[in-house]
Amino acid sequence: MSDHQTSTVAVLGGGKIGEALLGGLVAAGRDPRSLLVVESVAARAQELGSRYGIGAVDAPEAARRADVLVVAVKPADVPTVLDQVRDVLAGRAPGQDRPTVVSLAAGIPTAAIEARLPAETAVVRVMPNTPMLVGRAMCVLSTGSAAGDAELAAAEELLAAVGRAVRVPEAQQDLATALSGSGPAYVFLLAEAMIDAAVALGLPRPVATELVTATVEGAGGLLTTPGSDGREGVPPHPGLLREAVTSPGGTTAAALGVLEADGLRSALARAVTAARDRSVALGRQYG
């Protein structure tokens, strides 16, 4: 991988997460001329071009020009898109010249990607999330057998421009997918349900929306600000932050009693398990 300022990043699949990465990199100040998208829906490619100034190419062209080749198609489309770039990658020497393949696809193991590409292709598996678009991604990275520290560090540096990046053993990727990959949807559902509840009780929707979105943002700020739960040197604990809101005999205790009785905690545990299991199944089906 060459220097990140001059390297070319090509994204195979310009859907939701492809756009989050491309848009996030542009918003972080990256030159759009160093970015390429391969997108099978022509109107979508045009949309990304006019929104971010990113050029659209076909898969072989992307494989010829890229220093980093990002796989951002649905798991079922991964075999096809890898087949579309394999021959070009084979013509580029592994190491300095051949691009690192960074896969964002849920569930697909690095070994399955490597098996469809020329030997010694460096593969980095990443589970990102859509807050990438606004520079607030959580990206979880693991390496395949041919990716060394240099490739991992370069992928980390690229993704750090659009949020946080942490390394985990690949065995933890399915669970990371269930937690931070899918996690934004759980928070959005919670926000949506809170807004709808307030509207049902008579609050105008714009007011309810402002109150809920500011509350989610503020709660996120407390969760991520050291010392916010009154302790130093350890990350804030959600339970302590929740206790601080819960006045004896007050409104929060009344609400939490309902949420516990209705099984919110166990529903979330089952939801995360279902997402983890689905990630494993996607890997078995398409990997």
Ligand SMILES: NC(=O)C1=CN([C@@H]2O[C@H](COP(=O)(O)OP(=O)(O)OC[C@H]3O[C@@H](n4cnc5c(N)ncnc54)[C@H](OP(=O)(O)O)[C@@H]3O)[C@@H](O)[C@H]2O)C=CC1
């Ligand atoms: N959305 C998210 O929050 C996250 C998604 N991911 C992963 O990212 C991947 C993409 O997800 P998402 O962005 O939601 O999916 P989308 O369907 O929104 O995006 C994929 C895009 O790629 C296009 N495409 C399919 N095959 C090809 C091909 N051979 N060449 C070029 N373009 C192609 C699709 O077109 P068409 O619709 O016609 O198939 C579609 O526009 C998945 O593997 C998912 O697991 C990971 C983390 C978070």
Ligand SMILES: O=C(O)[C@@H]1CCC=N1
């Ligand atoms: O729902 C999915 O399968 C993808 C992976 C994580 C978030 N979206």
